[in-house]
Amino acid sequence: MRIRRRTLALGGGIAVLLCVPLGISVAASANNDVLISRDRAAIASSVRGADWVAGKATDADSSSRWASTDGPGTQWVRIDLGAVQAVDRVRMRWDQTYAKSYRVQTSLDGSNWNDVYVTRSGDGGTDDLKRLGGSGRYVRLLATQRGRERGGYSLFEIKAYGPRATPLRAVTPASGSLAAGLDDGRKKETALELIASAENSTLSWREQYAYIEDLGDGRGYTAGIVGFCSGTSDMLDVVNEYNRRKPGNVLSAYLPALRTVDGSDSHAGLDPGFTAAWKEAARDPIFQKVQEDERDWMYFDPAMRMARADGLRALGQFAYFDAAVMHGVSGLRGIRAEALRESKAPALGGDEITYLNAFLDARTDEMRTEEAHRDTTRVDTAQRQFLRRSNLDLTGPLTWKVYGDSYRIAAD
Structure with missing residues (x-):
């Protein structure tokens, strides 16, 4: 059971220890505590400007500070201790723009995080957590909800x-685009590899242009x-666009049949030559680019x-993307609407974290309505695992399972 303490300075240099509920107060001596974060490398999810970088919160100047960009949503500041060390105490002194909900976390690799303290009732000032x-090698403050309406x-x-x-021991640090969303090229590549693990049982999504079967x-x-x-319009859209860019291509002859079977599971007019024609077209760079453009x-x-x-970081962006691929954009909207009935989005x-749990709950509920999608492991043993590890930025290394198969994406 955690005890939250705030240290308030009184006259004459006396300090009093206040314990905010969660159990019985037991004062802990800090005489043996060694400051291990001073001037260590620090980064943040965002900064207001050059005068408010993350290092301002770890330097020896008590008047300097880190400040994130304005607006609601999740932000973080992360300290690299240089090697794995025991972390017994974290002390934070907030400016006026404080977090109502936040987590103090440690990590071995900068990707997978463990909570050492969680609160939803932060009130600013000084938090001295013992x-x-x-x-871990890394210590992170993950601020998920503002204490004030502005800032x-x-x-x-x-x-x-x-x-x-x-x-205690050295480790290889995580790297990559840390705070970037999926509009970052490397992060988008990670998302496409995650999609491929569920759709094609591989990370090599570029090898799937020629894939075709009836499931x-x-x-x-x-x-x-x-x-x-062929039954949900998107294949028809792909072939239509391919025909627009390259009239008379090998798939053009199948457009009337694709229009006829749209909305059904029929192969009428497609068999026996359509699958071979698709595979032939897949060797064409124009058709490959069409697939990529239509996907986007x-x-x-x-x-x-x-x-x-909705103010979501990379993991939430991927969760939306994966839902759109499986359920269509209209399906994504329905799942999102259900999640918003249970929780507020960060924006x-x-x-x-609370909102994404609600979204993934709504997603798995929707999947179970269809026999073909009742296996929800692409959520439960992938997206849900990243969320439990607080990896909201999809920072590598990533490990997950889909349909019983294990996958890994290394740190950049």
Whole structure:
């Protein structure tokens, strides 16, 4: 059971320790605590400007501070301790723009995080958190909900303490585009590999242009890099666009049949030559580019617009994208509407982790309404696992399972 303490300075240099509920107050001596975060490398999810970078919260100047960009939503500041160390205490002194809901976390790799303290009732001032019992190379403050209606988050200082200054062991640091969303090229590549693991049982999504089969799910033929289906209009859109860019291509003759079977699982007019024609077209760079452009136009771009409007970081953006691929954009809207009935999106002042849990609950409920999608592991053992590890930015290394198969994306 965690005890939250705030240290308030009184006259004559006396300090009093106030314990905010969650259990019985037991004062802990800090005599053996060693400051292990001073001047360590620090980064943040965002900064208001050059005068408010993350290092301002870890330097020796008590008047300097880190400040995020304004607006609701999740922000974080992360300290690299240089090697894995025990973290027993974290002390934070907030500016006026404080977090109502936040987590103090530790991590071995900068990707997978463990909570050592969680609160939804932060009130600013100074938070002196003791007996945390954490360890890691990285310490992070993850602020998920603002305490004030305006501004973002700002800290004069965040200090981590441990029982010793000697590192326990060295590890390879995480790297990559950390705070970027899926509009970053590398992060988008990660999202496409995650999609491919569920759609094609591989990370090599560029090898799937020629993929085509009938999965017996009532959607007719499923093909290509995100499973365009002859029964759900998107395959027809792909072939229409290919014909616009390259009239008379090998798939053009099948357009009348694709129009006829749209909305059904029928192969009428497609067999026996359509699958061979699709595979032949897949060798054409023009058709490959059509598949990529149609994927983005139909699924990725609309999902990103909704996710950005809701204030979601990379994991939430991917969750929307994956839902759009499986259920269509209209299905994504329905799942989102259900989640919003249970929780506020970050852009509306809600806690991002709470909202994403509601969204994934609504997603799995929707999947179970269709026999072909009743296996929800692409959510439960992938997206849900990233959320439990607080990896809201999809920072590598990533490990997950889909339909029993294990996958890994290394750190950049």
